Amino acid sequence: MLSLKGAALAGVILSGLSTWAAAGGPVDDKLIIDGETEITTRTEAADGVPFDEVTSGWLYRTEETRALEADSFQNPGMLYVERGEEIWNTVDGEAGKSCASCHGDGQEFLKGVGAAYPKWNAKAGKPFNIELQINQCREDNMQAKPYKFDSADQKALTTYIKNQSLGMPMHVDLDQGDMKSWWDRGKETYYTRMGQLNLSCSNCHEENNGNYIRADHLSQGNVNGFPTYRLKQADMVSLHNRFRGCIRDTRASFPAAFSDELMALEVYVTWRGTGLGIETPSVRQ
Numbered sequence: 001m002l003s004l005k006g007a008a009l010a011g012v013i014l015s016g017l018s019t020w021a022a023a024g025g026p027v028d029d030k031l032i033i034d035g036e037t038e039i040t041t042r043t044e045a046a047d048g049v050p051f052d053e054v055t056s057g058w059l060y061r062t063e064e065t066r067a068l069e070a071d072s073f074q075n076p077g078m079l080y081v082e083r084g085e086e087i088w089n090t091v092d093g094e095a096g097k098s099c100a101s102c103h104g105d106g107q108e109f110l111k112g113v114g115a116a117y118p119k120w121n122a123k124a125g126k127p128f129n130i131e132l133q134i135n136q137c138r139e140d141n142m143q144a145k146p147y148k149f150d151s152a153d154q155k156a157l158t159t160y161i162k163n164q165s166l167g168m169p170m171h172v173d174l175d176q177g178d179m180k181s182w183w184d185r186g187k188e189t190y191y192t193r194m195g196q197l198n199l200s201c202s203n204c205h206e207e208n209n210g211n212y213i214r215a216d217h218l219s220q221g222n223v224n225g226f227p228t229y230r231l232k233q234a235d236m237v238s239l240h241n242r243f244r245g246c247i248r249d250t251r252a253s254f255p256a257a258f259s260d261e262l263m264a265l266e267v268y269v270t271w272r273g274t275g276l277g278i279e280t281p282s283v284r285q
C-alpha cells in the first residue's frame, strides 16, 4: 500500500484521483541515444536533495516510449530540433540579423549553454530560462518581437538550444546574483499544498515517487528532458506548461508562465535534478 500521511489526505486522493497502487519504482535500463550517447539517468543526489539517488522520468516510462527516445530517427521531437536550427539561421526583426549573425554556428556556440540554465540575468535582475534569454536577444539585439508563451517557434528554438547540451550534466549556479533567494521561494512553493486536492509537488513526486496515479507512473518530476515530446498531446511541451498542468491537476488556480513564482520553481526543481544528463527532446506519454 501507499505510504500517505494522514487519513484525511488519503481520503481526498482516493476519492479524487481513483486508485493508487504500489509499484516497483524506476526500471533498470540504460538510455543510449543511437547506440552512441549514453545519458546519465541516475546519479547520486546533490547535497541537500531529499533522495539518495536522482532519477530521470525516462526510467518510469514504458519500454516503447523509452525506445522512441533512444532512437533519434524515430523521436518525433527531433523535427523540432531541425526547425529550431532553421530559425537560428533565419534573419528576423528590424536590425536585419539572425541568431547566427552574432553567435555563429549554433552547434559550437550552444554546446553546454542549455545545461546551465536557469541562469542569473543581471540586466533583468532575475533568473532567466532559455525562453526568456531568447526573447531578450530578440528584443534587444534583433529588434524583433518577443515570442508569445508556447508559440511553435519558441518551443522549436528552445528545443534546439537544449539539444546542443545532449548528455551533459544539468546544473545551476546558485552563487550568481540573488539565485539563493529564488531557490528559497521555489522550495516553499514545492512543499505548499495546493488546490481542492490539497497536494504539494512533494506529495506526488517525493512521497509517492514510483507509485501509480491512474495510469501514470510517478517520477521524481525532474526537468532534464524539457521541452519534452508528449505522445498524448502529439506536440512539444514546455516546462512551464508542464508545471501549470501539474498545478491544475490539484484543482488550484495556476500562475502565469514565466511569472516569478514559476521561475523560482524552475530554479529549485532544476537544482533537485543536478547531475542528470540533458535529454531534450525527451519523449513522455
Ligand code: HEC
Pocket: 056, 057, 058, 060, 190, 199, 200, 201, 202, 203, 204, 205, 213, 216, 217, 218, 219, 220, 221, 222, 223, 225, 228, 242, 243, 246, 247, 249, 250, 265, 269, 284
Ligand atoms: C497529483 C499528483 C501531482 C502533483 C501534485 C504534481 N505532479 Fe508533476 N506530474 C504528475 C504526473 C502523474 C506526471 C507524469 C508522470 C511523471 O513523470 O511523474 C508529472 C510530471 C511532472 C514533470 C515531468 C517529469 C518528466 O520527466 O517528464 C515535472 C517536471 C513535474 N511533474 C513537476 C511538478 C511540480 C514542480 C509540481 C508542483 C507544482 C508537481 N509536478 C505536482 C503528478 C503530479
Ligand code: HEC
Pocket: 088, 097, 098, 099, 100, 101, 102, 103, 113, 119, 133, 134, 137, 138, 141, 142, 157, 161
Ligand atoms: C546583435 C547580436 C545578437 C543577436 C542577433 C542575438 N544575440 Fe544572443 N546574445 C548577444 C549578446 C551580446 C549576449 C550576451 C550578453 C547578453 O546577455 O545580452 C547574448 C547571449 C545569448 C545567450 C546566452 C548565452 C549564455 O552563455 O548564457 C543565448 C542562449 C543567446 N544569446 C541566444 C540567442 C538566440 C537564440 C538568438 C536569436 C533569436 C540571439 N541570441 C540573437 C547578442 C546577440
